[in-house]
Amino acid sequence: MGWNLGVSTEQLYLQAIKIALNDAELTKEDIDGFSGKWTAPGGTQLHPGSADWGTLLGQPLSWIGDTYPQGPPGLMDAAAAVSAGACNVAVVVSGQGALGDGLAEYTTPKNEFVAPYGAFTAANFSLVAKRYMHELGPKQGEAVRNDVAKIAATIRNGGSQNPEAVLKNRGEITQEMVLKSKPVALPLRLYDICLANEGATAIIVASKSVAMECPDPVEILGVGCEWQRQQYTMAPRFEENWSVGRDAAAKAFRTANLKPEDIDVRSFYDATSFEVARQFEILGYCGLGEGAAFAVENGIDAKGKFPTNTDGGLLSYSHTGFGGPHTRASYAIRQIRGTAGSGQVDNVKTALSCGAGSGAQYHGTIIFGRPQ
Template sequence: MSTSGGQTHPLHRVAIVGVATTEMARRLDTTSAEISLRAALTALDDAGLTPADVDGVVARWPGPGGTVFQPGSADWAEVFGQPLRWVCDTYPQGVPGALDAAAAVAAGLCEVALVFGGQAGVMGAAGVADYTRPDNEFLACWGSLTAAQFALVAQVYRHRFGPDPEQVAAVAATIRNAGHRNPAAVMAGRGPYTAADVLASPLVTEPFRLLDLCLATEGAAAMVITSIERARDLPRPPVTILGGGAEWHRQQYVNPPRYEEVWPLGADAARRAFGLAGLTPADVDVFGLYDINTYEVIRQFEMLGLCGEGEGAAYLAEVGIGLGGGHPTNTDGGLLSYAHIGWGGPTLKVVEAVRQLRGTAGGGQVPGAEVALVTGAGSGAQYHNVMILGRG
């Protein structure tokens, strides 16, 4: 893959060579540090590498210059048993984490970068996770949950375009049914779901009903990134990063999102990512979209230009997002039905994309998948990121 000038882009010299997830559950009897380390070691084993090979880490970093993280008295360099050449904890998950790691490897700052994270032992008995209740002076006093921030955007969309409620609900039902069929999903065996089930579930924040909203669970995920040259000597087929990009509109969950500003959020990042890959959205075989709610999935297909504004629900009903559809989406059950694990949630999207491109996604495998799109965040959060992966 080359740029127009014939020069290979640095990202194209990097590959994902190992991925892993731990068990997923509503609550696990361990700690965030332990579950994150377990995912990291499993990903290294998947890559045919050991902790001694790691010289770069993208994770919540409790060491020098890092953030507070359990247990706070140790750091990953000590855990892995050697100093590290490069560390990043700015956004240590999902697409931004992968792109940061890839850039570091391409620049020679490290040779093997490990991206990992998750949570365990933090979900209490309350029905709402702590991290969905922003604790800043503009929101805390009103009790505005993160779901309500996304609902502000979805309400405007619904008022302007009046999408068919059953077509909207069918998006959630399809993704939840992927989780129903996935034995590793938190919601495994809990379906099958219909659009009527979604519409009959309790109202949480207009227009979202319970089955429109993602899970809040525990577990961890990890990925290993290295050069394509080194990847050729490893046991797993490499998955290459064909393109990527991000848009950071403003700090999340402070100023309320305005529809005009955030409904198209990510379009520029997607254009840049597909331009770098030399592809278009029509070339994508499997979509790993950040499905924090149903409307956000619809929004992203419109943002990608696969249909017009206001047309997403009808378009997806026609094309299909299940395994047999034209746009297979969130084939593991996504955040709606597989898991959403805090500091590892966005990485789950990358892990499933890698498994799809390897052909190891089990019952959710898309036959012949060669190009995968992964996204993170969305309109209510006021930032978005995009990454395109391909078979090595």
């Protein structure tokens, strides 16, 4: 993970895959399933293009996943393929490289009901957050704004202490600094909004017979996804989009036979600080309008009652565009394995990861645990 790594997306993918294979004590020849975008020249124009990776791997693939190759949906598809016997060892990889300077291209899609109005990613999330504050009323809305600033400061401070974070060693961020940072799309300010940096994450999904021969495997206990529509094709509405993912989360908990309070660590998709409050609400920890206060009152740092994004999250650790949800899933896995570094929480047996949110109009939840 970094600002300017000087290599292409495909090179970053290959580096991440090599690290993951080495971590699992598997070889390239073990891979018979693959899910990951192809963005280099010489491949398909029908995206994502997972089949093109057969060329770089130098071997045929029994299964490819081209539906949504990242985070909860990508891992759900891979797990389904493994469970069905379509493959034994699937790699799901996502990220981005060679961003260059200026605005990341994916933040300003050319869709007909978006581009004419100058909409961009942060503006889409701000529409929902602004209406949320309005619906709560001036007094509670202002209280939420202040608590959300505390959330942003807590997560960013975790990232500053994380030697692996893109924004490592940046010093302490305070609530006041968040509230006084540059306005971007109100109520969102600079310190409320995630990074846009380079990096890649690879996760291996294998059959139980293979996984139990690997060092320190982690099991997928439950997963749920919900799409209201393709992201950034039209403006999101609070009334419709604040609750996106509630049914998906309920499905993940039901499949895992767990409740929200059974989760030891949360790896939320903090595209904005308001999304942290939203996820506490839709996951069932508290009611509408209570998410920000719940997080502040209970504590979300590594020593808090509900540790969340202690690595710095998308705000300070890393946000690799389409691959952002995949990075959050990897962090949840590392927490269970006890390898999360400076943000490691004690005695983690279960961890939950989320992908996307209200502004993107889709959401996924995945729950990991120790093998049963």
